[in-house]
Amino acid sequence: MLRATLKSLLSRKLRLVLSALSIVLAVMFVAAALVLQDxxxxxxxxxxxxxFDGVQLQVIGSSPLGGDASATPPVPLDETVVTAVSKVPGVAAARGEVRADGARIIGRDGKVPDADGQRVGVSWSDASGATLKEGRAPAAADEIVINAGLAEKTGYRVGDTAGVLTTRPNQTFTIVGIATYAGRDDLVNGEQTISFAPRTAGELMLGKAGSYSSVDISVAAGTDTGTLKADVQGVLGRELVVRTGDEAADDAAGPARSTSSSITRILLGFSGVAVLVGAFLIANAFSIVVTQRTKELALLRALGANRGQVRRSVLLEALIVSVLSSIVGFALGLLIGRAAASALGGSTGVPIAGFRLPVAALLVSFLVGIGVTLISALVPARRASRVAPVAAMRQALPTERPGKVRTIVGAVLFGLGVAALVAGAAGGAVGAIGVGGVATFVGIVLLTPALVRPATGLIRGLTRSTPARLGRLNAARNPQRAALTVVSLMIGVMLVTLVSTILTSYRSTVTQTVQDNLNAELIIYSSSAGPGTTPPSIDPSALQKMRQEPGVAAAAGFSYETARVDGKDQLVYAWDDVDQMSRIASVRALSGTIGTDRVMVNESTAKSMGLAVGDRTNVQLVRGPEVQLEVGAIFADTRVVDGFVVPWSQAGTGFRSPQPSQAYVQLADGATQADVRNRISTLLAGSPEVDVHDRSELIDDNAQALNMIISIVQVLLAIAMIIAILGVVNTLVLSILERVGELGMLRAVGMYRREVRRMIVTESVVMSVLGAVLGVVLGAGVGLAAVRAFNDQGITDVAIPWPLMLVYVVASAIVGVLAALAPAGRAAKLDVLTAVRAV
Amino acid sequence: MSSPEAAARAVDVWKVYGSGETEVAALRGVTLTIERGRFTAIMGPSGSGKSTLMHCLAGLDAIDKGEVHVGDAALAGMSDKQLTALRRDRVGFIFQQFNLLPTLTAEENILLPLNIAGRSPDRDWLDRIIDTVGLRPRLGHRPTELSGGQQQRVACARALVPRPQVIFADEPTGNLDSQSGAGVLALLQQSVREFGQTIVMVTHDARAASYADRVVFLADGRIVGDLTDPDEGVVLDTIRKLDADSAAVEAA
Structure with a gap:
């Protein structure tokens, strides 16, 4: 059997290449993602x-919110920790150090320069590995040393003065030195390091004078680091964390690692789609194989091969194809992953680690490539084993009919899926939407074979010419095969329509809210701040001055931060001036009183959290101990400033930055917007991270962020489309091979070559457009259900992305034409005489 | 040159396959005139060149030397497009394997050549053909729902409806049992007698040939015999005689 399998494999090179390509692409994405991450x-x-070479052991406070130690601000430690650690036998020296994200220098142009890494503020210490390249160490409270990389970036020299934002608003410092780290310009490539005098660092970076972010320990000679670590931990107790230098380095690498893992996750998402589409393609390819080989298989059966042997022969073919494709896919993925790593590394300045064969990536790639192929080939293999020996003698292949059981199961699943979607949409249950979406999708996949014929019947009117009509009929000829092709096209279109529907609705909601509910003409925010870094800050004194400006009716700043409320992570808000904010956002108490000393919650948030006035909540902010706060007011939903609002005093101690990160400004009647905007901009000179925007800019900035997500998803669509094109080509080429006799007859009775081409192109376009239409309908349907379910989460507007959907359908038609080009050319060039004999 | 009586003509036609040592001449100077309104059979053993001759006459295969005319059109030097148009407008085909499209009904299959050519059918004529082939109750059926004999009658109707100058039938009964085969042959004979249709049939079956008005014998790419209005016995005698001749040639 092995020899027979191999021979049959080689004799069908084209089929081999086409089914292999989809596996190659899927494996390539998986491998590239994993290699890149590694x-x-x-x-x-x-x-x-x-x-962190210089650090042997280090004590830090344990992060109150848990999780990634580097994602939350350090817990301030005081002198008592240093004293306690010093007394532990085996500790040669213990010194308090400050190192925290959020020291932002203001450049010569008055702007905060872009950062490729963290922007840390540290306490100057000879032991930290810093070497002065020029100047001297900071001694006075208004002196700093900056790293050489930052000096080069900003053009600052020793003796210059520069503003620096810390937990305090903009203060002016004199640069007294420029530091290098073991000969490098940056401590870590891309990082901006500002060193303060040891006495002031704690106050500026941690909000508390004389505090440290860590206590670094020098281990006495002859003492084992591991033993000492345990000893120190024993003395300090569970509140504090003792870690080695390597552990500290790994923690510090956290944000960079999480950037790389989010890139990896996007790539893995792409590969997931590639694998899914590829699975359908492989199933298609092998079911065609089995159909084509029916005679050969029947002959083998007639010659005495049993069912198991026939099944294994098909699976063996799948195995060989998948191993070869996985090797090629992995090799390509390795190259792409390395190239992407170099490109990304180049942009951050981090030197790229040397080549290493990533074992995990290798295993996962082969597991995916081989596993998916074998699973996809199972059904065709089973069908192959059912070929009766007598089929060897039969003339024509029986025409395929969609299986009844399959259709019924599909219809039931589809019905249940739709029910779950409707219920989820009505009840705001996002989980039900997920389950319903998957059920609907699987239902459609099972139903497609039964849908193909009626669906092609619908476009009868569009295909009047004989070639077009024949093409349409051919598309529905093998419903199973057509369905697999249609579904592989459907997947990509469905996903991108789903995401577009949700995002378009969100965008429309934002637009509506800003236009109808936000009574502020000017909005102050930073359009460049990314997530995870220290939030931008607005100098409170600037806000104070703004309120005195003529033409300003009200101005209110606010901040938000992730916190744990009664054991659950969620966003909490804080307003710097409750009166002003209440005027701007028309905050109206439903129960309790609006005030500055207690928590305020809008009605729907209160409902979902089960809160009423007088309830006490336990709130753990990113800094400081857990506090118990009483709910003082429930206010009517504003759509603008809804949420769990803690008193401003809590933001001062518990948020990363004690200053507002955004602000709303309401103009007085008769004030000129441009005039007020200019004056406010001037007031914000000391808050260089933020700018004044009007409403349409706010809407645009929001739209831009969403458009980027849509673009990423569209790349995904493109990948899915490329793989699906392979499927269409595969189906067409093999159908043509099967119908050579027919093509010969058509040419003999007078069909021109161009008409043959038109026939094949029509067949292709019918399949691709059907796939796109199903995808658009399914995607928009699930998307709408999700949007309805997100109603409570703030997506109140429903918007269907009609233009995008139209584009996807048209794009699919173009894909259909492109996919048909080569097969149609091949069909048209068939020699009439050879073809007519090949029945 | 062109005779008003000729539906198709071959003049000194040579057809050579391969080159050099492997060169095989399938046709060696065949000259043949297919008369209008007659049923001509071309007979010969396999390898005699009978199918090649038909393909050359029908514009499906190019010749190496000589002339081929269908009606007044010379095929030499025609492009693929011109040949396709010629087949579409002047030639009909009946194949051994019927070659019907499984996606179309019997009626749609019958109308296919007219549809491809963008011509509308002459309703009376269509009805007459359908009644002649006896398929009226089966018009809405698909080929898979028809017997072999019925399928071949659909194919005959498909060839007859456009009223081509000449119909080429390639072993039309080769895939049929003798009873269905006889029905199809009678139908072809009837179309010649009643409608004046010109038909050229390639066959190796003496019984099938006996339905023809004229039988042309081919061997080794040459015409070796030509009978008019033969019965089956005469055809068989001729075959035997030709076999004996060729055996004698080989022996000599």
């Missing part, structure tokens, strides 16, 4: 390890 992580780790 390479970047090793590069970041190496960079941070070298930065």
């Amino acid at each position: 390479t970047l992580n090793r590069s970041f780790d190496a960079a941070y390890r070298s930065a």
Whole structure:
């Protein structure tokens, strides 16, 4: 059997290449994603390890919100920890150090320069590995040393003065020195490091004078680091964390690692779609194989091969194809992953780690490539084993009919899915939407074979010419095969329509809210701040001055931060001036009183959290101990400033930045917007991270962020489309091979070559457009259900992305034409005489 | 040159396959005139060149030397497009394997050549053909729902409806049992007698040939015999005689 399988494999090179390509692409994405992640992580780790070379052991406070220690601000430690640690036998020296994200220098142009890494503020210490390249160490409270990389970026020299934003608003410092780190310009590539005098660092970076973010320990000679770590931990108790330098480096590498893992996750998402589409393609390819080989298989059966042997022969073919494709896919993925790592590394300045064969990536790639192929080939293999020996003698292949059981199961699943979607939409249950979406999708996949014929019947009117009519009929000829092709096209279109529907609705909601509910003409925010970094800050004194400006009716700043409320992570808000905010957002108490000393919650949030006035909540903010706060007011939904609002005093101690990160400004009647805007901009000179925007800019900025997500998803669509094109080509080429006799007859009775081409192109376009239409309908349907379910989460407007949907359908038609080009050319060039004999 | 009596003509036609040592001449100077309104059978053993001759006459295969005319049109030097148009407008085909489209009904299959050519059918004529082939109750059926004999009658109707100058039938009974085969042959004979249709049939079956008005014998790419209005016995005698001749040639 092995020899027979191999021979049959080689004799069908085209089929081999087409089914292999989809596996190659799927494996390539998986491998590229994993190699990229592996390479970047090793590069970041190496960079941070070298930065923490000087640290042997280190004590830090445990992060109140848990999780990634580097994602939350450090817990301030005081002198008592240093004293306690010093007394532990085996500790040669213990010194308090400050190192925290959020020291932002203001450049010569009055702007905060872009950062490729963290922007840390540290306490100057000879032991930290810093070497002065020029100047001297900071001694006075208004002196700083900056790293050489930052000096080069900003053009600052020793003796210059510069503003720096810390937990305090903009203060002016004199640059007294420029530091290098073991010969490098940056401690870690891309990081901006500002060193303060030890006495002031704690106050500026941690909000508390004389506090430290860590206590670094020098281990006495002859003492084992591991033993000492346990000893120190024993003395300090569970509240504090003792870690080695390597552990500290790994923690510090956290944000960089999480960037690389979010890139990896996007790539893995792409590969997931590639794998899904590829699975349908492989199933299609192998079911065609089996149909084509029916005679050969029947002959084998007639010659005495049993069912198991026939099944194994098909699976063996799948195995061989998948192993070869996985090797090629992995090799390509390796190249792409390395190239992407170099490109990304190049942009952050981190030196890229050397080549290493990533075992995990290798295993996962082969598991995916081989596993998906074998699973997809199972059904065709089973069908192959059912070929009766007598089929060897039969003339024509029986025409395929959609299986009844399959259709019924599909219809039931589809019905249940739709029911779940409707219920989820009505009840705001996002989980039900997920389940319903998957059920609907699987239902459609099972139903498609039964849908193909009626669906092609619908476009009868569009295909009047004989070639077009024949093409339409051919598309529905093998419903199973057509369905697999249609579904592989449907997947990509469905996903992108789903995401577009949700995002378009969200965008429309934002637009509506800003236009109808936001009574502020000017909005102050930073359009460049990314997530995870220290939030931008607005100088409170500037806001204070703004309120005195003529033409300003009200101005209110606010901040938000992730916190744990009664054990659940959620966003909490704080307003710097409740009166002003209440005027701007028409905040109206339903119960309790609007005030500055207690928590305020809008009605629907209160409902979902089960809160009433007088309830006490336990709130753990990113800094400080857990506090118990009483709910003082429930206010009517504003659509603008809804949420769990803690008193401003809590933001001062518990938020990363004690200053507002955004602000709303309401103009007085008769004030000129441009005039007020200019004056406010001037007031914000000391808050260079933020700018004044009007409403339409706010809407545009929001739209831009969403458009980027849509673009990423469209790349995904493109990938899915490319793979689906392979499926269409596969189906067409093989149908043509099957119908050579027919093509010969048509040519003999007078069909021109161009008409043959038109016939094949029509068949292709019918399949692709059907796939796109199903995808658009399914995607928009699930998207709408999700939007309805998100109603409570703030997506109140429903918007269907009609233009995008139209584009996807048209794009699919073009894909259909492109996919048909080569097969149609091949069909048209068939020699009439050879073809007519090949029945 | 062109005779008003000729539906198709071959003049000194040579057809050579391969080149050099492997060169095989399938046709060696065949000259043949297919008369209008007659039923001509071309007979010969396999490899005699009978199918090649038909393909050359029908514009499906190019010749190496000589002339081929269908009606007054010379095929030499025609492009693929011109040949296609010629087949579409002047030639009909009946194949051994019927070659019907499984996606179309019997009626749609019958109308296919007219549809491809963008011509509308002459309703009376269509009805007459359908009644002649006896398929009226089966018009809405698809080929898979028809017997072999019925399928071949659909194919005959498909060839007859456009009223081509000549119909080429390639072993039309080769895939049929003798009873269905006889029905199809009678139908072809009837179309010649009643409608004046010109038909050229390639066959190796003496019984099938006996339905023809004229039988042309081919061997080794040459015409070796030509009978008019033969019965089956005469055809068989001729075959035997030709076999004996060729055996004698080989022996000599």
